[in-house]
Amino acid sequence: MAMRSGFREIVYLFLLVLLISSLQLLRFVLQKPLPQGVLTHAQMVLDLQVLQQQLNDYSAFVVLEPDRLKLLSQRIKQVSARYPQSIPLNRFNTEVRKLVCLLDDPGASISAWPMATALLPLSLQQMQQQWLALDNDGKPLDLSRPFLSHIDGLPIRLWLQAASSMAVPRQPLAPLLQQLQVLRQELGLRDKTTVTLTLTGDNIDAVNVELPVRNNLTGKRPPAISQWQWLDTATELFRFGDLNRLESDRQLQRDFQKALQAKTLILDMRQSSGFSPMLLQLLAKGRQYPATQPMGYARYRRSSQLRSDFLSPLGFVPLNHFQLFPPISAILNSQQQPELSQWYARPPIIAPKDVAPATTQQLVLLVGAGCRNECEWLAYYAKGWRKTLLIGEHTSGDMGRKHEFRLPASEMTVSISASLMYDQYGNLLSGQGTAPDLQLALPQTLPWPKLLQALRQHFTTTAKVE
Numbered sequence: 130m131a132m133r134s135g136f137r138e139i140v141y142l143f144l145l146v147l148l149i150s151s152l153q154l155l156r157f158v159l160q161k162p163l164p165q166g167v168l169t170h171a172q173m174v175l176d177l178q179v180l181q182q183q184l185n186d187y188s189a190f191v192v193l194e195p196d197r198l199k200l201l202s203q204r205i206k207q208v209s210a211r212y213p214q215s216i217p218l219n220r221f222n223t224e225v226r227k228l229v230c231l232l233d234d235p236g237a238s239i240s241a242w243p244m245a246t247a248l249l250p251l252s253l254q255q256m257q258q259q260w261l262a263l264d265n266d267g268k269p270l271d272l273s274r275p276f277l278s279h280i281d282g283l284p285i286r287l288w289l290q291a292a293s294s295m296a297v298p299r300q301p302l303a304p305l306l307q308q309l310q311v312l313r314q315e316l317g318l319r320d321k322t323t324v325t326l327t328l329t330g331d332n333i334d335a336v337n338v339e340l341p342v343r344n345n346l347t348g349k350r351p352p353a354i355s356q357w358q359w360l361d362t363a364t365e366l367f368r369f370g371d372l373n374r375l376e377s378d379r380q381l382q383r384d385f386q387k388a389l390q391a392k393t394l395i396l397d398m399r400q401s402s403g404f405s406p407m408l409l410q411l412l413a414k415g416r417q418y419p420a421t422q423p424m425g426y427a428r429y430r431r432s433s434q435l436r437s438d439f440l441s442p443l444g445f446v447p448l449n450h451f452q453l454f455p456p457i458s459a460i461l462n463s464q465q466q467p468e469l470s471q472w473y474a475r476p477p478i479i480a481p482k483d484v485a486p487a488t489t490q491q492l493v494l495l496v497g498a499g500c501r502n503e504c505e506w507l508a509y510y511a512k513g514w515r516k517t518l519l520i521g522e523h524t525s526g527d528m529g530r531k532h533e534f535r536l537p538a539s540e541m542t543v544s545i546s547a548s549l550m551y552d553q554y555g556n557l558l559s560g561q562g563t564a565p566d567l568q569l570a571l572p573q574t575l576p577w578p579k580l581l582q583a584l585r586q587h588f589t590t591t592a593k594v595e
Contacts, residue, residue, distance in 0.1 A: 172538035279327035372403030415488030
């Protein structure tokens with residue numbers, strides 16, 4: 130019996146579909162796989178979508194400037210169009226970093242820098258509008274030409290612009306300028322195993338120096354924990370890293386209680402983070418007037434994933450625990466931002482029952498952009514204390530609790546501020562930071578004899594004025 134025409138067409142159609150499927154499978158089999166460390170366009174788009182959604186839902190700084198979301202969306206589209214086939218993972222890391230920096234969030238961070246194979250073989254230190262080129266010992270590469278004017282033939286200005294696009298507010302640019310390979314990609318320069326540095330000085334011709342690039346950073350890392358050091362018979366130095374250690378480390382508590390008896394106490398807070406309030410409470414006794422009103426306020430970004438106790442680890446309680454002064458209550462109520470939670474309050478540093486005699490100790494705080502979390506509160510309040518001096522650089526204003534998420538394809542971890550902090554008057558503190566009394570770029574190794582001499586002169590002068 131002859132095959133019916135309709136059945137024959139179905140068989141032919143099935144064979145055609147099978148042939149097309151086989152050809153497609155063969156194409157995937159024969160297609161050259163992407164090298165390791167590269168994302169496909171689809172993977173990149175997926176990560177960018179997750180990034181945009183997370184920033185939209187959890188970033189507290191977006192609430193302050195809603196137009197940032199529009200700019201973020203535009204930049205994400207540009208990145209997606211710039212890499213239509215694939216993107217190296219290192220390059221994607223840089224692009225994500227630039228996108229997150231659009232928030233102006235000092236607490237924003239990416240899991241790690243790109244795996245750079247070329248780092249600048251020197252350290253840089255800003256001096257007004259110029260940059261000192263220093264060797265591993267902190268000495269100028271060329272005493273007569275101490276300043277760096279060009280890298281690979283391009284003015285330092287262009288390198289600073291490229292580094293600034295990846296910097297959160299008040300982040301020091303010197304460490305970013307070390308990322309030679311990353312910045313070369315930003316500026317469209319080819320990778321090579323050497324770098325050309327142009328050194329200049331006053332009334333002298335510039336000179337070009339070619340040096341091999343450095344593969345790994347060899348500089349000393351700042352101490353991770355507190356270090357106690359005698360500077361002279363009347364002066365003690367404490368270097369603080371993780372402030373949370375003060376809560377549980379009994380020996381550290383005993384050591385610090387002894388340091389509180391010194392005539393002059395210097396606290397190096399340039400790399401201090403953590404949310405323990407113990408240090409602020411110990412230092413405030415005898416320096417801070419007791420109060421019944423909150424020392425500060427906070428709100429977090431409304432989200433189904435953030436519970437009402439989101440701020441309790443930072444010491445904040447619901448506002449109804451306090452009877453606020455009417456002017457403060459009016460200021461808080463006037464800030465109507467439905468994207469943020471209700472107000473929370475942080476109890477006063479010193480309650481009336483804990484009043485202590487005025488201290489005679491002279492206190493010096495060394496601060497900078499690495500002073501974060503609880504250190505920011507300490508810097509803000511210490512600036513109003515008697516016999517207290519803040520030295521260093523402007524803090525960044527990183528005070529809020531973070532929201533952390535992971536991008537599925539690249540497996541990068543991103544952290545952003547999900548809350549905002551305010552002072553006792555209802556003024557925004559997050560992102561503002563605190564300016565020191567003496568603005569000074571402090572090297573990691575400080576010239577203590579000169580610094581101590583300057584401090585003695587300062588405190589002697591202020592004592593006469595008082």
